Amino acid sequence: MQRYFIELSYNGTGYHGWQIQPNALTVQQCLDTALSTYFRQIVTSLGCGRTDSGVHASQFYAHFDLQLEADQNPKDLSRSISGINSLLPYQIAVKRVFEVADTAHARFDATERAYQYHIHFHKDPFKLDRSWLFKGSLDVHVMNEAAKILFQYTDFSCFSKSNTQTFTNNCKITTAYFEEKEDGLVFTISADRFLRNMVRAIVGTLVRIGKNEITLAQFKEIIESKDRSSAGQSVPACGLYLVRVTYPFIQ
Template sequence: MAYDGSLYHGWQTQPNAITVQELLDKAMSVFFRQPIETLGCGRTDAGVHATDFYAHFDVEDVEELKVLNAIAGINAMLPYQIAAKKIMPVHPDAHARFDATARAYQYYIHFAKDPFKVNRSWLVKDPLDVETMNEAAAVLLNYTDFSCFSKSNTQTFTNNCKITKAVFEEQEGGLVFTIQADRFLRNMVRAIMGTLVSVGKKEINLAAFKAIIESKNRSKAGQSVPACGLYLVKIEYPYLR
């Protein structure tokens, strides 16, 4: 599925806020005429978008053909900002979150005021040294402990991640940063971006960037950038090619 997260308080259902998962579960429950509870491949924060998102669910006493052809009916009950793309059968123990072998995010920056990029990209007015930012981004591939970029007090057993790609590419009027890893910590990409932008503004140098990672201290890293520019763009599974 895919969604524009601008209007929603993230993916995961919450008691006092509208979320993508809540609306998806309601639409699917109505269509299949039974309670449906999805489990997503991850938890995107409020305002974050997704172009490639997976969730698994169980459905009972429904012909497989009806399930596989349910997209149109489910989309008819979802708001315009949320789109189901495909339903496929998987093995009974398949898990949308734990089976994922790689995830990729992109973050978009633009440099001039643009009404068509509101809630889609982050406006940065300062000039950025993209070459040095890419040098710093490449440093990420040499580390595995990213405690300095993790939101505090999260229920994770480890802050280790294996980043396999981290690069800025220039595009008309802005930049797009692509980062891929086996897993990500809460708020990790936005914290990395905030720190890399500090490098681009020459507020810190490469040595300081490495020292921040090695400190394992969130207070040493840069501020989290706005959610509007962040997109979950790829999830990989061993049984989906």
Template sequence: MSQQRYFIELAYNGTNYHGWQVQQNAVSVQELLNKALSTVLRQSIETTGCGRTDTGVHAKEFFAHFDVHLAEGETNPLESTPFRGRGGLNALLPYDIAIKNVIPVHADAHARFDATARSYQYHIHFNKDPFLNGFSWQLRDMPNLDLMNEAAATMMQYVDFSCFSKSNTQVKTNNCKISRAEWVITENGIVFHITADRFLRNMVRAIVGTLMMIGRGEIKPEGIRQIIESKNRSNAGTSVPACGLYLTEVKYPYPLTP
């Protein structure tokens, strides 16, 4: 019996799912992916994701790893089907989950712990648009981006972001190193770009909610310091809707090529 580890790259529209992670009495992306892989490989497959996205959050790039056990001389369906198994897997998955690649990796590769950086975007638009509904947060008035970017730059001077984390999460530390935090104007509205080595649960949506308070003039940009230093979630802004949030990139210290 031999074993091969794979990374699987996928993208998904999170509208219909209770996030990535398997949950009781709720449909998740991981649950459907595990079922599809188990069907194709004719064995029980359990994936490990690069992180977890909350209910309604989208992913343009997401990685997970899993192990395949093969008897001596047995053909691996992932290696024998076109595009390393993409076609067969996509046929079993709903339209809002798409497999991009299935990549053989070394036995110790880990989709979550090996990731060195993750990037998110949060999209906001201002005019009613049926094609952005569910994929962007609609607001009436443009906030002050200069003030928001001033506060966003200040955030990068800190590492402890307890104030932006959901309570009672099972993590050893709330430290994160942010390398980019910036609002940009786009054709449809504005987008917040943020990159860090790791993220806490609900962190990006809480950050956006806090920056929106600054952009609306409710608090001054330097107020972000007191919020972060308090380490108290109740001092930060409310979490913005999930529909505008996308995981857009996950980086690893080794190449991932099919």
């Protein structure tokens, strides 16, 4: 058996997230079916993390183990990309497949992940299901001041879904800022790890600051409370993208 990493991207609209579920269509289900069909053996992938229903990924990694046929070159699977893509829905695209060490792990070896959240302010059919339409105005300056406060903390329990199976809610956030774009905003955040629903909850709380509903001092109190009910509502999934996953052995 040889282990491989696969890099892909997907539009999460219409999928119930990455991870296989018993009664819902997921990205992992589609990928495993395509891999199993193409390589003519049962292939089970393991992703670099979970994305919720409707969330997108411009960069996502998974690993899988494969028993190659005698006539297959284990060092070069580049020809397989077009074949795998032909078996996948148009919303899912494989970028590359490459050999890694048998101990390499798509989830546990990742050292950093980065997400972006997209907001637009005017109705645009080309942004449907790809960005959140916000009706109103936001104070971007104060939102960015609040985003800097995130660097002062490591426990983000207030932004996490309850009853998760994580042992700790500590994360080290290294980047967090809003950037103004044409007819919209893009929030970029990176960290060594993320909790379930964390980014959408952070954005929802920062939006409350941008609407002048809470102050910077209250934002600190929310984080220190470690209480999810104190933070803002989660923003819609359609605007969220996983954009980068970093590994020490991938350039």
